[in-house]
Amino acid sequence: MSNFYLEAASIIDDVEGRRGSLKSLAALRSAKSGIDAKRLLALAANTLSYKRALTVVLDKAGVLREEAKTLTAAARQSNASALSLTLVLVHDLLFTSRGRIAASMSWPPSAAVTRHAARLKAELVKLQIKEGKVAIKELRTGDKRADRIPRWVRVNERLVRPDELLEALQAQGWTRQEEGQHGLAPKRKSFMVSPHLGGCMLAFHPSQTSNLVEHHLYRDGKIVLQDLASCFPAEILLCEEAKTVADLHVVDATAAPGNKTSHLSALLAKRKGLSRITAFEKSAKRFATLCAQLDRAGALSGSSRCQHTARGAVTAVRSDFMEVNREELADVTHMLLDPSCSGSGIVGRLDHLSSKTALLDERETEEEEQSERLAHLATFQLAMIEFAMGFPSLRRFCYSTCSTHVQENEEVVLKALKTTVAQSRGWKLAGKSSVLPSWPTRGLGSECGSEQGLADAMIRCDPGGSMSDEATTNGHAQLEATNGFFVTCFVRESENKSREKNRKRKARAKVMKAIKRQKA
Ligand SMILES: C[S@@+](CC[C@H](N)C(=O)[O-])C[C@H]1O[C@@H](n2cnc3c(N)ncnc32)[C@H](O)[C@@H]1O
Numbered sequence: 001m002s003n004f005y006l007e008a009a010s011i012i013d014d015v016e017g018r019r020g021s022l023k024s025l026a027a028l029r030s031a032k033s034g035i036d037a038k039r040l041l042a043l044a045a046n047t048l049s050y051k052r053a054l055t056v057v058l059d060k061a062g063v064l065r066e067e068a069k070t071l072t073a074a075a076r077q078s079n080a081s082a083l084s085l086t087l088v089l090v091h092d093l094l095f096t097s098r099g100r101i102a103a104s105m106s107w108p109p110s111a112a113v114t115r116h117a118a119r120l121k122a123e124l125v126k127l128q129i130k131e132g133k134v135a136i137k138e139l140r141t142g143d144k145r146a147d148r149i150p151r152w153v154r155v156n157e158r159l160v161r162p163d164e165l166l167e168a169l170q171a172q173g174w175t176r177q178e179e180g181q182h183g184l185a186p187k188r189k190s191f192m193v194s195p196h197l198g199g200c201m202l203a204f205h206p207s208q209t210s211n212l213v214e215h216h217l218y219r220d221g222k223i224v225l226q227d228l229a230s231c232f233p234a235e236i237l238l239c240e241e242a243k244t245v246a247d248l249h250v251v252d253a254t255a256a257p258g259n260k261t262s263h264l265s266a267l268l269a270k271r272k273g274l275s276r277i278t279a280f281e282k283s284a285k286r287f288a289t290l291c292a293q294l295d296r297a298g299a300l301s302g303s304s305r306c307q308h309t310a311r312g313a314v315t316a317v318r319s320d321f322m323e324v325n326r327e328e329l330a331d332v333t334h335m336l337l338d339p340s341c342s343g344s345g346i347v348g349r350l351d352h353l354s355s356k357t358a359l360l361d362e363r364e365t366e367e368e369e370q371s372e373r374l375a376h377l378a379t380f381q382l383a384m385i386e387f388a389m390g391f392p393s394l395r396r397f398c399y400s401t402c403s404t405h406v407q408e409n410e411e412v413v414l415k416a417l418k419t420t421v422a423q424s425r426g427w428k429l430a431g432k433s434s435v436l437p438s439w440p441t442r443g444l445g446s447e448c449g450s451e452q453g454l455a456d457a458m459i460r461c462d463p464g465g466s467m468s469d470e471a472t473t474n475g476h477a478q479l480e481a482t483n484g485f486f487v488t489c490f491v492r493e494s495e496n497k498s499r500e501k502n503r504k505r506k507a508r509a510k511v512m513k514a515i516k517r518q519k520a
Helices: 003-018 024-031 036-051 051-062 068-076 084-095 102-104 107-115 116-133 161-173 206-214 230-241 259-270 284-296 353-354 360-389 409-419 421-426 452-456 468-473 495-519
Strands: 152-157 190-193 201-204 223-225 249-253 277-282 312-316 334-337 396-401 428-431 458-463 487-490
Touching: 003 024, 003 068, 003 084, 024 036, 036 051, 036 084, 051 084, 068 084, 068 107, 084 107, 084 116, 107 116, 107 421, 116 458, 152 206, 152 259, 201 206, 206 223, 206 360, 223 259, 230 249, 230 259, 230 334, 230 396, 230 458, 230 487, 249 259, 259 277, 259 284, 259 312, 259 334, 277 284, 284 312, 353 421, 360 396, 360 409, 360 421, 360 487, 396 409, 396 468, 409 428, 421 428
Parallel strands: 249 277, 249 334, 277 312, 334 396
Antiparallel strands: 152 201, 152 223, 190 201, 396 487, 428 487, 458 487
């Protein structure tokens, strides 16, 4: 137990010293100590999100002054700071219902903090009164937008029908809440059904995440915890093909951890006609996760859980997508391209907590680094799109990111449309009518010049929800709250049409050249 607090304290110090992200540091410490990474991550993240309030309470109660010797000596054991160690202990003393700290009372630092329990609790109440915060969670300085986003759950239609699943949930005491009933967000023991994506997306109260993860429906792969926005690419990619019987070969170019791949698979399983998916992943570690997720979802080709239908079965390949031989994949008709990105749309990342304490000159360096990083990512994203555009039989592909940056979104897409391969092969953006027209927030018009059609062909989800007028009037506001996301869909004009367009473009260029020559 004592190790648990020391490791969590060290993670906090390392995050604040910018030596890595919370997640990666928790994984590292877990590998070294054998302590569950999720528990470490939860304690470090929660302590950080309450750090401001905890520091005030700690200071007023004088714990660090009075117990400096004990706390400093213990913290030194793992090179953690006495402050971070005290914060994690006080966090558990004040905020965990079962008082986890009681389990380690024989450890001097736990005993030292517990000696001040009454004073610490009194200071916490005083702070709540002073700041007018009725609930303790209002003292958090974390990302408030996270509270607005429901815990989105996708019904895995490969293994269960939505009506069957709703019945199972209701039989287990969950109630279905209609939109507008008791406000705009799902209550604790209820769920709502999204008006988007044909009834397969359910919104739960965010506090239900751990209940859902432990639920057998999750373990059996019948539900997938997946953000609403993250389900748009597969839906948009296949919406035109839902009723056709044409054979499809779909590629997921950058697949792990596999949420979008398993969604693709579920959509294809419902469709008539032959279909298969090839999913590529470059990283060995993430490839293992991909296979495990696909297996649980009953989508991994050849696995016993995938036997009920071969339609939409996934062959997972550990490979760099940019090195595949496109001629060997000459029958690929559709593709998802969801490359690595900055992840700036993901709500709840605590990176901002440490940036608040950064010195000004550090911040300037950071901005420079950030713009370099974005430029690097955008170059890689554009290269991926260009590579995809060269697949011989590709008809339609979706490009998506969980970034809010224009550089990774509108800018990359507009550059891609101007590339030689796009022009020569007739790639353009699919119109709004086949790109989830019901979704209210679209690409940034200011970035797309005068062409409103282009912006409308793109979807943007604002982190934490758009609060668009339409959403608010329809009572959907929280039912449209997602992480930040961007998606658009490229389609290929028919060969003849694109050849004709090319011919005209060349003819125009020739005339322009002749005019210029005459003027000269
Ligand atoms: C944003 S994540 C994909 C998330 C996934 N689509 C999902 O919804 O679960 C990007 C993934 O692409 C992988 N990746 C990056 N470059 C790649 C490449 N050249 N070939 C294959 N995979 C790549 C990364 O390792 C990472 O797992």
